[in-house]
Amino acid sequence: MSASEAVTDTLRELHGRFAGVREGQPADYIPELARAVSDDFGLALVSMDGHAYGAGAADTPFTLQSVSKPFVYALALTALGLDEVTRWVGAEPSGEAFNAISLEHGTGRPANAMVNAGAIVTTALVPDTREAPAFQSILTCLSRFAGRKLDVDEGVYGSEAATGDRNRALAYLIRSTGALPVDPVAAVDTYFRQCAVRVTALDLAVMAATLAHGGVNPVTGERVVSPEVAAQVLAVMATCGMYDSSGDWLLRVGLPAKSGVSGGLIAAGPARFGLAAYSPLLDAAGTSVRGHAALAALSERFGLHLMRNPALPGSTVTLVTTADVLPSAPSGPHSRALRERVGVVAAQGALDFTAAERVLHALDESGGEPPGPVVLDLREVTGADSVALSLLHAGLSRLARDGRSAAVVDPGDRLGPPDLVRERTGQDLPRFGSVEEAAEHCAQTLAGPG
């Protein structure tokens, strides 16, 4: 480790910048939480490759509290599917505080799985099975997200259980509307246990990174949940994760996030990073003051705002004329046609729908007037998703129907196996190893039998 210490340096710098902040109060509604060391402050970041970086008290244990909610929601979604889970708990920001009582008029559904009422329902949805009681399933799931075996802080659990009347009220209230399928007391007890699971800031960063990485733990390589579930959880975190300051958080920090009253805080940059902070001094909304400040600064520093700094386009598409490609085009009867009428479109990088549309548009623009044949150069394409492939196939099929001939330079078969390409495009698309060969072929086509 040497070059990448530069990443750690940044974490350390931000840690230093906010360590002196003395605002906020530790949670006091649970006696055990009030005993946290106010000065503890840890930051952690985990990449999609599983590289982990930390600063400060990144290894100090504390309890998950509400940070458990998105992960148990993921477990419920995995067990039951979005439609079934949505029958019991909504996905709307409520505009209210974490412990608000308002349930959806008519159905009694809690607004979302990030407020206590919804989290209790979510926990209640995790089934007891012959293999494992519900809490065992939850602990196993949380451990897989963290990449190590987690355990329960029994002191905190006992403290929560002793002071949890409001949550019991919520559970009874929800069941009274028919929107809780199980015993309220048991559901709340399981919920208290899940809140008391012990983690570190580094654990949290791995957990967040697993969501950002489409459900695969980037450290252990284990698939914990499906890409669909990971995306669903991130979406709900984006609108509801920070309670009644979720809108402001997305506006200013720009990442799906979740805070807990023990001082833990996570944020996820989809396909980029998992971030976490730990500092028990909370603001009025129950979010870690230093954590909020540090993750906001990290997002700003690293350009992670979902709306402000979208990932740079992973592809470039270049429209070139043969003249550029073939500076030393063969002299002879075809040379003029080659130079003027044969188009060349070169794509680089990874192709998604956005890139595929660019490619098709470039194909249309290429060639002379009237447009002649075109060469599509895919040598520097590093990958293409199914959406991009479908669109490319459809576009090439269109070209063929319009009588415009095309040739591809695709030694890596980025367009898919020839059989598939034939089926999708309705033709045997000529393939070449170099642009020169392809262009020459096209020029001959153009020149015709003469």
Place this chain on the structure above:
Amino acid sequence: MSASEAVTDTLRELHGRFAGVREGQPADYIPELARAVSDDFGLALVSMDGHAYGAGAADTPFTLQSVSKPFVYALALTALGLDEVTRWVGAEPSGEAFNAISLEHGTGRPANAMVNAGAIVTTALVPDTREAPAFQSILTCLSRFAGRKLDVDEGVYGSEAATGDRNRALAYLIRSTGALPVDPVAAVDTYFRQCAVRVTALDLAVMAATLAHGGVNPVTGERVVSPEVAAQVLAVMATCGMYDSSGDWLLRVGLPAKSGVSGGLIAAGPARFGLAAYSPLLDAAGTSVRGHAALAALSERFGLHLMRNPALPGSTVTLVTTADVLPSAPSGPHSRALRERVGVVAAQGALDFTAAERVLHALDESGGEPPGPVVLDLREVTGADSVALSLLHAGLSRLARDGRSAAVVDPGDRLGPPDLVRERTGQDLPRFGSVEEAAEHCAQTLAGPG
């Protein structure tokens, strides 16, 4: 146009799939709106390159209504900045309907600029200036977003003005709390005018694309608002744009969006697309039924969900050994060292923080034990943002301090001009035109004077 007709084909297919939907009712609270042709249904998509695609009634005019809100919000943010605008209107989802009356306890601020109360405040924030009265500024701004001169449907405006008591009530209520800086009657009148501005689905797609494109109209090339403002508007649309179904929309469709009671609907894929639909049949929440269905299907089909299909990584980073790079390494005294001790890291594509972290990590991993010199090959890098550059410079600086020598292959000066690199890394980083030369240089370094 031929290959790219494949994009239009997809729009047409979705148009056909949902054209038969007969659910919903046209808005009836404004008499003039109730006269809309229920069967009208248009779809439009505009790319970051300004390519426009449409299907169905994409050119049929209708009035903006609430779709005007994000754009006037953008104008207010431009005029006053986020902090000043936030003094008057929040950015939190309210969990309530579009015409809800609840204002923030204590301040009287409307929850956000997407509900009527907040939109009226936003409109009121647009200053009357000597050059232009407020509404003129708004119409000019909306026109720049659309890329053409828009006008007002006076019939709809008159109808709104005649039935706008609830909005007048909101305006008076807000001013009574001190949270409206101007005359309520005038503010509401301007608001009614902005709602009555006439557009088409294609216009809306261009307007959405302008937000997605960081504030630059991709058709006209004009910068309408700053990248920061565009991102701020998109973030608020993501949490608040679809009123009390914003959470569900982000969960299932995954894009910042805004609907209007005339049947217009926009969605923006940051750095990807602007989407729009028009169909006057509304659901209970006031959103176009067909529009909702079609944009959801478009997002699904084109893989645009912000959380589900993040843009493919724009870069690849490869850690290779010299053996791979230099299959025909010169024999001689350095050959063994070259093969075993000189690392080579090759990056391709566009570099952001995510990619830069990968590069640094790869540098650390490269080389033998103990790690020897390393070659960083940037020939296929297509660009790097400032965050990535900073991190690369810091990492290389770290390497140097740790006594590990490095060389770069960077004919395009992707690392920045030599002076800057020297200042940032604290060394004269040797630069070469090919990996072979760089590796050879490193091997000699390693071999030392001997």
Place this chain on the structure above:
Amino acid sequence: MSASEAVTDTLRELHGRFAGVREGQPADYIPELARAVSDDFGLALVSMDGHAYGAGAADTPFTLQSVSKPFVYALALTALGLDEVTRWVGAEPSGEAFNAISLEHGTGRPANAMVNAGAIVTTALVPDTREAPAFQSILTCLSRFAGRKLDVDEGVYGSEAATGDRNRALAYLIRSTGALPVDPVAAVDTYFRQCAVRVTALDLAVMAATLAHGGVNPVTGERVVSPEVAAQVLAVMATCGMYDSSGDWLLRVGLPAKSGVSGGLIAAGPARFGLAAYSPLLDAAGTSVRGHAALAALSERFGLHLMRNPALPGSTVTLVTTADVLPSAPSGPHSRALRERVGVVAAQGALDFTAAERVLHALDESGGEPPGPVVLDLREVTGADSVALSLLHAGLSRLARDGRSAAVVDPGDRLGPPDLVRERTGQDLPRFGSVEEAAEHCAQTLAGPG
């Protein structure tokens, strides 16, 4: 005036007890009101005979503000009737503050006529007629309640009009639901004028006494509203008059009441008194602090609590045997029967349903076994209402059907004219001037032809 100075003495004593209270603040939301002299403190009491008593600043002028609401409500009820008024404004306590915005779900009706929203609607219901614009009708009505020509404090009116955005908002909001039949701006303007009508504490006590006196001004003798309307207004004052402390007020003070932000406060003891206080120092609910304390003490001192000290029964009913009535009963053949078998029931005072039931029950209990004839002595009855008469007639009719003879001593025709009695009781009820004669007649009946 000398003996009745004892009443004034009590007012003076309570005035002295509370004059030193310094808690509370003058209303400051209307600049003009903030200029009130904080030390002003007046008390007044007016009896059903129109006797007026005052202490302190009972003649100091101030503006009605919300104390106008019950009286304009009375005017609207008179003009339109309860059912029509109830279509536009409810009669339910809202559990909310005076300026709350909540309107009835579905109808948009304000909860009641004592909160601002409902008062604005009430004012709007007063029709403009050819003879008088609405405000002229209101001012005339208020003047009749007060028994003198009242006028408007133009300074306060101007101040209200300049700061009345919240009320304008309410008016627009109500009209937007269809629950306001007129122009909001005009309605609110009239409402501001009515609030600015100038009165003294003595005026207020006369106004309250008019409601307590069944709608007849006890000083001028003029009928201002019907007994039904007076009762309706008092009932709404009882549940809603003190806003969100109406329940506590009725619990502790026990009288229908209404407060205003200028420091005026009225309470009405039905059929007993009108009370009023004036002191501009208000509590958090907007009620005069000294006024509240003084009226509560007056109610306690004078035993006016509706539930605690109901008016002493206005009647006594005595069941006596002839032996008591006729100590010197004539000797002879009937003496024994007279003494043992003829019952005598004597009633005194005013008879209502309660008393009539007692009379009937006593008739049943009277006489020997088997029960013989009965004498009903009504000489000391001072009056009987129609309910009591109906019940007495029905009971005497029942007696006759059961074959029990009765005679009445009713020189004042308290039972009604003989024709009516005959029609109602189905018999020619024998009437006598003295109990002795009646008893003798009965005894003879009993003795039979022998």
Place this chain on the structure above:
Amino acid sequence: MSASEAVTDTLRELHGRFAGVREGQPADYIPELARAVSDDFGLALVSMDGHAYGAGAADTPFTLQSVSKPFVYALALTALGLDEVTRWVGAEPSGEAFNAISLEHGTGRPANAMVNAGAIVTTALVPDTREAPAFQSILTCLSRFAGRKLDVDEGVYGSEAATGDRNRALAYLIRSTGALPVDPVAAVDTYFRQCAVRVTALDLAVMAATLAHGGVNPVTGERVVSPEVAAQVLAVMATCGMYDSSGDWLLRVGLPAKSGVSGGLIAAGPARFGLAAYSPLLDAAGTSVRGHAALAALSERFGLHLMRNPALPGSTVTLVTTADVLPSAPSGPHSRALRERVGVVAAQGALDFTAAERVLHALDESGGEPPGPVVLDLREVTGADSVALSLLHAGLSRLARDGRSAAVVDPGDRLGPPDLVRERTGQDLPRFGSVEEAAEHCAQTLAGPG
């Protein structure tokens, strides 16, 4: 029973009028309640003398449900006093339904003891003592109100307990705010038991009559609660007893009342009657449809509206001149003075503050100019409360200080024992047996030594 059958006739007539009403539904949220016989319909009325009248199913047993609330509130007030009870439960109408969840902001207090939340708290306030567990105390109290030993319908109790999640939620919620001093589960269980106590309509009328009768059961003569507590309970019933239609009920029916979901309904006319109805068909607010109609008609028929038909004044005060009293005044030197200068004031009936004020005023008006001595004739006064006595004493004292002589005709010592009168009035008030003697005495006083 014969004459008083006329009362029963009226009940029977109203019973017949409303027995055909088929609107409403039996409560279905408790399975056991849904089994009630829909056609059951009983009416009952009990007078302050304990006379009981019934019609229809007045003896059919059903469970108290919410009708238990005012009586347990009375028990809690008796045990702890109003101030302590008010610390835990308010007395404000909430404007909300019976099972609303809203608790007072800041304190967590339920709004009042008539909604479920407040009733649970009230029940929880009844202490367990060594002599009796809380529920035993409650059952004993309810039995004393009814005048017979009541018992629990175990089937209904079991059904409530099985479906009472919402009430359990309320209990936990209240305790979570600190506003419930005991175990929520136990409190709710006791509450369910109290709701399941079995009564008849006649029982309910006795219970209501006990409240109307100042806390003394008019049938058994037992004092159940103090007059203060009875009045407090009636006041809270008046503003909160009919949930969110309490205002309308007081407006139209005019009596403190309470309904229960089993179909029971009580109303109390202070110092007049207890009324009750039973019919299980409920309206949307949970009140018996026929019961509501019948009690409203009873109030109308019998003139019981608190505001509309206040008890007739229990007294008359007559101002007469000596000329009227002494038609055959002795001729002689004093005759002219007697006729012109000696006033006579005669009072009849029961004297309260209202009457006493009239007496004092009449004393001031009496006599000539300048006013001479005055005779106060109290022979026909049937009683006077302490407020009236104090005022009479004070007024007579005032007269004496102003040098005006007075004499009383008070053979029954209505003014109190001579010692007390001397102390209070500061004089030896001359007392006489007849007006003539008193007037003669006064005339001599006037004539002076000459």
